[in-house]
């Protein structure tokens with residue numbers, strides 16, 4: 001859709017080709033890209049290569065993110081008739097549903113599971129921190145297999161055909177991992193500039209990618225019009241990002257990545273605790289029952305009331 005709109009206003013789109021490096025002049029300014037034997041020169045290059053930003057690393061010296069700043073996401077798409085999906089989620093015709101999971105789904109690693117309906121398919125996936133996965137002895141593939149067989153998930157995708165699967169990294173370090181994104185002749189936008197937030201209950205990067213792409217284009221156009229594409233002339237890109245929701249939101253949630261990384265119990269003990277609280281509420285076993293508070297408080301107390309309050313307070317402050 002976007003490609004068609006661009007072509008209508010005179011853009012030429014070259015798809016399906018991997019760019020291998022950025023071409024620079026003797027002063028180190030970026031003047032184009034190289035793909036195989038082809039070189040394309042340009043006044044400004046906007047680098048939007050996504051989270052695995054190897055060109056930025058190789059050609060601009062952007063440091064490689066640390067393992068604890070990156071997560072891996074895995075997703076499978078299951079085809080099912082729209083009517084079956086609506087029946088399984090009890091939704092009115094044409095409406096859908098979304099679910100989030102925490103706990104067993106990542107084998108207790110920092111991360112979570114997600115499920116959302118499309119018109120005639122269901123997307124199911126997991127996101128987990130690379131650092132945690134590499135030390136936990138589990139793999140994201142195994143966690144995904146187990147997730148699909150979990151009693152809360154298996155009936156939803158029963159008899160569905162898996163038609164697509166994909167894997168993708170997610171940058172999780174937030175504001176503190178944003179690299180330099182303005183260079184002589186080059187701007188970095190979207191995930192390549194690490195403009196993505198994993199807030200635990202939400203992964204957000206698409207709106208940041210769209211806005212930063214638009215700002216980069218506006219800054220590039222005015223620099224070209226002014227006949228100067230140095231980093232200084234392209235600096236309005238930085239101002240536009242900083243004045244917008246993009247950098248403002250990244251700053252607001254700056255403390256969250258550290259909080260989430262060290263909040264192991266959110267992914268292990270708390271989901272178990274919630275299950276135990278519901279068991280305490282609903283199990284009827286022929287024994288005389290105590291008041292609800294007497295059944296629930298010991299379950300919570302077991303995790304340390306003070307510690308729990310401190311952890312929740314820390315999370316609320318960061319979120």
Ligand SMILES: Cc1cc2nc3c(=O)[nH]c(=O)nc-3n(C[C@H](O)[C@H](O)[C@H](O)COP(=O)(O)OP(=O)(O)OC[C@H]3O[C@@H](n4cnc5c(N)ncnc54)[C@H](O)[C@@H]3O)c2cc1C
Nearest residue numbers: 017018019049050073168190191196203204205206207209
């Ligand atoms: C599991 C998961 C769930 C997510 N959920 C959400 C969500 O619900 N909401 C949300 O807002 N965001 C979500 N995100 C984040 C969102 O997908 C990204 O922030 C967004 O796609 C970034 O857009 P982008 O254009 O910067 O990068 P990308 O979408 O990654 O696009 C980069 C493109 O560049 C291409 N490319 C890379 N290197 C080269 C090269 N050398 N030469 C040529 N082409 C190259 C890639 O093939 C790719 O097509 C999620 C991410 C994951 C992994």
